[in-house]
Amino acid sequence: MPKNKPTSRQTGRSAHANFSGQHLIRDKSLVRRMIELARLSPQPLVLDIGAGAGALTIPLAQEGWRVLAIENDPLFARKLRGKLVEAEGIRLAEADFLEMPLPRKPFGVVANIPFAITTAVLGRLMDHPAVPFRHGVLIIELGAARRFTADPVTQARILGWRMQFDLKLAEPVPPDRFSPPPRVQCAILTVRRKKEPLVRPSDHARFMGLVTQALRVPAAPLYGALGPWFTPAQLKHLVKLLRVDRSVPVGVLNERQWAAVFETMIRYVEPYRWPKACGSSRR
Numbered sequence: 001m002p003k004n005k006p007t008s009r010q011t012g013r014s015a016h017a018n019f020s021g022q023h024l025i026r027d028k029s030l031v032r033r034m035i036e037l038a039r040l041s042p043q044p045l046v047l048d049i050g051a052g053a054g055a056l057t058i059p060l061a062q063e064g065w066r067v068l069a070i071e072n073d074p075l076f077a078r079k080l081r082g083k084l085v086e087a088e089g090i091r092l093a094e095a096d097f098l099e100m101p102l103p104r105k106p107f108g109v110v111a112n113i114p115f116a117i118t119t120a121v122l123g124r125l126m127d128h129p130a131v132p133f134r135h136g137v138l139i140i141e142l143g144a145a146r147r148f149t150a151d152p153v154t155q156a157r158i159l160g161w162r163m164q165f166d167l168k169l170a171e172p173v174p175p176d177r178f179s180p181p182p183r184v185q186c187a188i189l190t191v192r193r194k195k196e197p198l199v200r201p202s203d204h205a206r207f208m209g210l211v212t213q214a215l216r217v218p219a220a221p222l223y224g225a226l227g228p229w230f231t232p233a234q235l236k237h238l239v240k241l242l243r244v245d246r247s248v249p250v251g252v253l254n255e256r257q258w259a260a261v262f263e264t265m266i267r268y269v270e271p272y273r274w275p276k277a278c279g280s281s282r283r
């Protein structure tokens, strides 16, 4: 008879390790690098989303940060609770980050997040400009980091983030820095709220309404994609302003050009023609 495998209780690891992306940092120099990047824009409060056994939580607190460690796996939460005496300034929330209320005061994020929920995590931080998220240093999949930072931006949601935040692929991180190593390459993504957003936060929902519809088919020619809202005369003005040909695919516009499209709409297009706002500008 084959021997029984040890249960997750016996190993102290969750049975849903893959789904929860429990790839713990095993390299102290990676922790130091993340802290160094976080120092570039220090925030009074830092969230460690998916704190695990505290590879980032404890050093962050030892560096003097106030840390909110969020972990939804009871086994890890228990482990981390046992370590809280090692450093002051840590609060542990045993919770699902996607469901819990977010802080109301400005905060940063330094985290090695579960890859399966990367987009949802970033969405919670950046979909609503009223969320007081200021600066992030996050380990995510290299492929995702490339997608979030690529030019041009063809996905409306990512474009929305980039109108308010600067996203940068800081550096790749090889899988052997984690235990167990993930099957994919990883990267550090830094996120910093722009001092001057490209669209006013109060206009964000209206902007999202426009780009969600206009970017439905990124390969569509600009004239056709923006045709539902702009008159031919307004489109003529727009292509001059953007310095593009009327037939370029709408998906090639960069963030600044989108800001100009939006401004033009607000200025010249009659409000009854504007696309419906998408979501809300509030959290």
Ligand SMILES: C[S@@+](CC[C@H](N)C(=O)[O-])C[C@H]1O[C@@H](n2cnc3c(N)ncnc32)[C@H](O)[C@@H]1O
Residues within 6 Å of the ligand: 020, 021, 022, 023, 024, 025, 049, 050, 051, 052, 053, 054, 055, 056, 070, 071, 072, 073, 076, 095, 096, 097, 098, 111, 112, 113, 114, 115, 117
């Ligand atoms: C990649 S590990 C990082 C652990 C630790 N920060 C480290 O770097 O060693 C991701 C962690 O997120 C936790 N996690 C997964 N989904 C979560 C969620 N929805 N809310 C909070 N934590 C979650 C997992 O249990 C796991 O401990």
